[in-house]
Amino acid sequence: MAFNKKNHFHAEEIFLSDFARTLAHPARIAILRKLAENNKCIVGDLVNDLPLAQSTVSQHLKELKKAGLIKGHVFGTKSSYCIDPESLKAFSEALNEFTEELMENLSDRKEC
Amino acid sequence: MAFNKKNHFHAEEIFLSDFARTLAHPARIAILRKLAENNKCIVGDLVNDLPLAQSTVSQHLKELKKAGLIKGHVFGTKSSYCIDPESLKAFSEALNEFTEELMENLSDRKEC
DNA sequence: TTTGCATATCGCACTTTTGCGATACACATT
DNA sequence: AATGTGTATCGCAAAAGTGCGATATGCAAA
Numbered sequence: 001m002a003f004n005k006k007n008h009f010h011a012e013e014i015f016l017s018d019f020a021r022t023l024a025h026p027a028r029i030a031i032l033r034k035l036a037e038n039n040k041c042i043v044g045d046l047v048n049d050l051p052l053a054q055s056t057v058s059q060h061l062k063e064l065k066k067a068g069l070i071k072g073h074v075f076g077t078k079s080s081y082c083i084d085p086e087s088l089k090a091f092s093e094a095l096n097e098f099t100e101e102l103m104e105n106l107s108d109r110k111e112c
Numbered sequence: 113m114a115f116n117k118k119n120h121f122h123a124e125e126i127f128l129s130d131f132a133r134t135l136a137h138p139a140r141i142a143i144l145r146k147l148a149e150n151n152k153c154i155v156g157d158l159v160n161d162l163p164l165a166q167s168t169v170s171q172h173l174k175e176l177k178k179a180g181l182i183k184g185h186v187f188g189t190k191s192s193y194c195i196d197p198e199s200l201k202a203f204s205e206a207l208n209e210f211t212e213e214l215m216e217n218l219s220d221r222k223e224c
Numbered sequence: 225t226t227t228g229c230a231t232a233t234c235g236c237a238c239t240t241t242t243g244c245g246a247t248a249c250a251c252a253t254t
Numbered sequence: 255a256a257t258g259t260g261t262a263t264c265g266c267a268a269a270a271g272t273g274c275g276a277t278a279t280g281c282a283a284a
Contacts, residue, residue: 008163009138020135026121051120092211099204
């Protein structure tokens with residue numbers, strides 16, 4: 001933001017928007033898909049599957065990790081990543097609660 | 113993106129990430145909350161409730177509208193916005209399917 | 225019709241995100 | 255020890271996002 005106003009919003013609004021931002025790139029969605037499909041993936045394979053440079057993929061992995069959605073393990077010269085199921089569940093539930101909350105309020109009324 | 117590579121990703125990945133991007137700002141989360149609470153809101157009230165200038169709020173509304181999540185109605189000199197329940201439902205379901213898909217794959221295996 | 229009001233849009237500055245090549249780094253192999 | 259391999263990090267450039275004041279626009283009231 002040009003002049004950060006995050007402090008002026010509620011914690012949960014920030015939590016939700018931060019999580020949404022983590023998913024706000026097709027590459028990161030694709031990475032999560034692949035990690036789930038294969039349970040875990042070595043970085044090299046991800047790079048081969050994605051239309052992005054190795055350094056770029058590495059950055060996206062870093063962001064997902066920072067958000068807590070994935071975990072990284074190093075073995076030898078390679079390293080692999082996998083989804084953190086706990087974290088995924090927490091995020092998923094938070095988002096669900098949010099949309100549920102919105103829809104509940106809506107269902108009471110018809111006009112608009 | 114420095115050099116747009118959206119074309120290289122799958123349509124659904126783009127759909128999901130675009131939706132996530134729409135939610136990726138606390139102000140837009142807050143706006144959705146208020147719209148749901150009040151069913152609809154005149155812009156002036158939103159501006160009063162948010163720590164942002166009128167022009168900025170207007171821009172966030174524009175983005176939410178562009179994403180299809182809200183609808184705008186003009187009456188007289190004022191205008192009001194409300195959530196589009198259909199669209200909200202569609203988005204919510206898409207996100208759910210995504211996280212379900214991820215978790216299903218994960219539940220089969222233990223190691224990581 | 226003039227004036228005022230509510231909202232949208234424009235123009236600009238600043239920040240953040242994205243992408244990539246180059247490089248650093250850690251481990252393996254020879 | 256030297257070399258190779260796979261990944262992370264750095265530094266930069268370009269693009270997108272954010273915020274706001276100023277202005278435009280469209281309606282309403284006087």
